[in-house]
Amino acid sequence: MKAPVAVTGMASISAAGIDMQSIWATLTTGSNTLSHPSILHKDTLAYPFFAAPIFSNGRRDSACDTFNLARLAMLAALKDASLDVSAQKTGIVLGTTAGSALHFIEAYAQSRALRIHNDENNNGENTTFQGNSSSQLQSPLSQPHDADDYFKANLALHLGQSFNIKGPTITLANACTSGADAIGIGMELLRQNECDYVICGGADALSLVPHTGFARLMVYDEKHCRPFDANRAGLNLGEGAAIMVLERIETALARKAPIHGLISGYGSGSDAHHFTAPHPEARGLLHAFESALSDAGLESSQLAFINAHGTATQENDKIEGAFFHKHLPEIPVWASKAITGHTLGAAGALEAIFSLLALQKNSVPKSYGFTEIDPKILLSPTLAHTEISKKYALSTSLGFGGGNAALIVSTDTSAFI
Amino acid sequence: MLSASILGQGLIHSLGSSEIFFSLYKDRIKENTFVSQTSVDVSGLSNMLPGVSLRRVPKYARMGLMAALEALNNANLPIPDVNRLGLVVGTAFSGAQMNIDFMDSILEASPQLSSPTAFSHAVNNMGAGLLSLFLNIRGGCQTITQFDLSFAGALQVALLLLASNKNDYVLLGALDENDARFIETCPQELQRTPYPHSEGAVFFLLGKSIPNTAQISLSWHDTIPTANNIVCSGDLNKNNHINNASFYGTSPIAQALDTALAVYFGTEETLCVCKEKNIEQMAAINIRK
Numbered sequence: 001m002k003a004p005v006a007v008t009g010m011a012s013i014s015a016a017g018i019d020m021q022s023i024w025a026t027l028t029t030g031s032n033t034l035s036h037p038s039i040l041h042k043d044t045l046a047y048p049f050f051a052a053p054i055f056s057n058g059r060r061d062s063a064c065d066t067f068n069l070a071r072l073a074m075l076a077a078l079k080d081a082s083l084d085v086s087a088q089k090t091g092i093v094l095g096t097t098a099g100s101a102l103h104f105i106e107a108y109a110q111s112r113a114l115r116i117h118n119d120e121n122n123n124g125e126n127t128t129f130q131g132n133s134s135s136q137l138q139s140p141l142s143q144p145h146d147a148d149d150y151f152k153a154n155l156a157l158h159l160g161q162s163f164n165i166k167g168p169t170i171t172l173a174n175a176c177t178s179g180a181d182a183i184g185i186g187m188e189l190l191r192q193n194e195c196d197y198v199i200c201g202g203a204d205a206l207s208l209v210p211h212t213g214f215a216r217l218m219v220y221d222e223k224h225c226r227p228f229d230a231n232r233a234g235l236n237l238g239e240g241a242a243i244m245v246l247e248r249i250e251t252a253l254a255r256k257a258p259i260h261g262l263i264s265g266y267g268s269g270s271d272a273h274h275f276t277a278p279h280p281e282a283r284g285l286l287h288a289f290e291s292a293l294s295d296a297g298l299e300s301s302q303l304a305f306i307n308a309h310g311t312a313t314q315e316n317d318k319i320e321g322a323f324f325h326k327h328l329p330e331i332p333v334w335a336s337k338a339i340t341g342h343t344l345g346a347a348g349a350l351e352a353i354f355s356l357l358a359l360q361k362n363s364v365p366k367s368y369g370f371t372e373i374d375p376k377i378l379l380s381p382t383l384a385h386t387e388i389s390k391k392y393a394l395s396t397s398l399g400f401g402g403g404n405a406a407l408i409v410s411t412d413t414s415a416f417i
Numbered sequence: 418m419l420s421a422s423i424l425g426q427g428l429i430h431s432l433g434s435s436e437i438f439f440s441l442y443k444d445r446i447k448e449n450t451f452v453s454q455t456s457v458d459v460s461g462l463s464n465m466l467p468g469v470s471l472r473r474v475p476k477y478a479r480m481g482l483m484a485a486l487e488a489l490n491n492a493n494l495p496i497p498d499v500n501r502l503g504l505v506v507g508t509a510f511s512g513a514q515m516n517i518d519f520m521d522s523i524l525e526a527s528p529q530l531s532s533p534t535a536f537s538h539a540v541n542n543m544g545a546g547l548l549s550l551f552l553n554i555r556g557g558c559q560t561i562t563q564f565d566l567s568f569a570g571a572l573q574v575a576l577l578l579l580a581s582n583k584n585d586y587v588l589l590g591a592l593d594e595n596d597a598r599f600i601e602t603c604p605q606e607l608q609r610t611p612y613p614h615s616e617g618a619v620f621f622l623l624g625k626s627i628p629n630t631a632q633i634s635l636s637w638h639d640t641i642p643t644a645n646n647i648v649c650s651g652d653l654n655k656n657n658h659i660n661n662a663s664f665y666g667t668s669p670i671a672q673a674l675d676t677a678l679a680v681y682f683g684t685e686e687t688l689c690v691c692k693e694k695n696i697e698q699m700a701a702i703n704i705r706k
Contacts, residue, residue: 002581045528099541099562101511104602105520111602112524147603156570157563157696166639166698170570171563173511173541181559188577192419209520212528213536268557268583270504270549276537287500287555291583400537401546403558 001297004262004410005190006252009081009245011073012353014340015050015238018076024357028385030368032339034224034236041208045215047222049206050238050341063103063153065205066096066241069346070155071162073241074199078163081245081257083197086164091195093170093186094155094243095178095202097344097399102209107147155203167195173345175399176309177268178202179242180348180407184266186246196251201349203241210344211237217276219313225342227310227335227367228317228381230374235311238341242349249416259417261356262410264392265298267291271402277315282323284404285396289327292394292406303331303408304390305364307355308381309398310335311342312369316398321377332388333381334358338369348397352407355393359411362388419576421623422630423704424494424586427487428677429480430617430665431455431595435487439681442664456595457617459483466551475538477512478547481592484618485548488588492622503556503584506545506592507571509564509669513596515539521598544592556584565609565651565693567591568619568673569700572635579625590620591673608667609651609694615666619673621680631680632705639697644688648675651691653699658690672702679704 015032017023026032034048040059052069059065078085152158156171168189172178179202186200214220214237221234252259269287271279293300306328309320324333336354343350358364367381391412397405428435459479462471465486471479519535542560549558557578561570568591575587595616600607607614626632636642641653649658650671665674672691679687683704692699
């Protein structure tokens with residue numbers, strides 16, 4: 001067993017809410033609505049998503065939206081931790097899936113239109129655009145700051161600079177495991193004494209490009225998603241940010257910081273099987289799980305529940321659900337993405353916070369969206385709110401590229417306080 | 418400070434293979450005569466892996482595979498336990514060509530007809546994902562993307578994975594490709610040096626520190642640290658610091674190239690310092706032989 005680290009600040013922004021009280025209320029009542037995708041862009045495909053409730057003044061349709069989501073969550077987490085990190089030995093580890101790269105189309109469209117215009121003039125050829133639904137995108141409509149946004153929106157570098165953080169700086173882009181990996185790497189920065197404090201988590205805002213990409217992969221449900229359900233038809237995208245402030249337990253106790261819980265274990269494993277499909281025996285997930293359990297010095301019987309990745313795609317839920325059914329049959333599984341959608345790089349961190357909330361409340365919420373067991377999976381996630389008494393929870397994340405991450409969070413502070 | 422041993426390294430670059438790259442550096446015959454936007458020749462990969470398996474692999478990942486395989490071969494170690502071997506890749510812009518291809522497919526054909534394959538290959542961790550698949554690396558796979566400081570961030574993660582005993586070995590790399598469409602969209606932001614853009618991949622096989630091997634460590638600073646032998650890259654190139662950009666061109670993998678040069682040519686100790694534009698923070702990679 002390695003030393004756990006303390007969570008002294010946490011904040012998240014998602015369709016579930018922006019403060020812990022409202023988030024818990026949403027998680028337990030399932031009262032949430034999907035937003036029409038046209039609020040992202042007029043050309044988006046007709047798949048609804050779970051919007052983060054902070055863009056009432058409009059979106060930039062750029063990576064700055066992700067940056068702003070993360071910045072707001074980070075401000076709230078630091079306030080929660082009562083910590084001014086600028087004078088401290090602090091590191092920052094943030095995960096994102098889309099990062100800057102998938103929020104670049106306005107700037108690129110402007111440049112591309114100019115190139116085509118120049119080619120036409122230089123060659124005398126009458127090059128025309130194909131299609132008409134995206135014609136607006138092809139006009140030079142971008143503001144001059146669009147390309148600049150790209151370079152100002154790298155999460156860890158620019159948030160670190162905003163908050164005068166001078167320690168290790170890491171922006172992880174491990175697709176949908178990014179947020180969980182960021183917390184795991186953050187924990188190791190503390191264990192190896194590279195920092196005294198770590199800001200970690202994940203963020204992703206949506207825009208035309210990532211929304212279109214997931215829609216075109218044909219893994220998107222037109223209605224509310226149904227994780228692990230026999231009739232599931234794909235995911236709903238969501239957007240959000242989830243940030244934790246981590247520190248060693250002795251540091252937190254010395255400054256009398258509130259300890260919301262602990263990060264006890266982290267594991268990562270690669271399927272090395274297929275770029276977009278998980279390994280049929282979930283070998284990467286098994287490695288990540290066993291590594292996290294060993295890291296935490298736990299037996300699986302000590303787990304109160306599992307917060308599953310549970311995207312509601314055919315492949316993810318089949319492999320992940322069968323894994324839980326086979327290896328952890330006695331442990332309740334909670335799937336929460338019908339409340340938030342799949343928030344991509346934020347998901348692992350968001351669900352780690354949800355897991356800590358559930359441990360604090362001694363209750364695992366119902367898995368909304370699920371009604372019927374899939375005979376190929378044989379897993380029934382929580383059908384109703386379930387009382388728990390154990391103090392450890394497992395949160396799993398699976399991603400493009402065959403990545404798997406497992407985090408173990410805890411509220412078992414009795415040995416330390 | 419965390420440190421690790423460098424057990425092997427591999428490189429592919431616009432200038433050529435590692436052999437050519439180091440030979441040219443030794444002779445400096447290319448200085449100030451860099452060929453603009455030379456594309457890396459990845460044809461040699463078919464001698465290293467079955468051609469049919471590479472059918473849908475984009476050039477970005479092929480560059481990474483070539484450098485990674487060379488690093489593994491260079492280390493000349495028995496095949497490690499694949500569950501104890503990790504992979505950490507730093508990339509500033511990931512698969513830039515596939516990313517632009519996907520946006521082109523939206524702009525040319527409309528979102529309804531855009532290319533799902535281009536999208537799946539446009540995500541930032543595509544390179545690391547494909548490398549783990551081809552090299553059967555199962556002990557975790559991480560991608561760090563923070564422009565000029567991507568390799569430094571990747572090294573930080575690799576050092577942590579070794580120190581925490583999560584991995585016995587880590588394949589650490591820097592990987593970036595050029596795309597003319599991308600460069601023309603933001604030429605001023607991408608032009609870190611007066612020299613033309615280059616592309617390539619640099620990989621190192623790292624292990625826990627053992628004697629008689631080159632040691633690598635990392636520190637973070639807000640001013641340039643003092644040392645006898647400093648090489649600068651990123652946004653430091655324009656401030657009259659010693660740098661190699663006139664040799665290898667403008668590239669977000671510059672710090673990794675400097676590290677490879679230090680391992681190959683360096684004497685006792687070299688500090689490779691890199692700074693991202695508009696960011697005060699800089700990362701210093703120390704190579705001690």
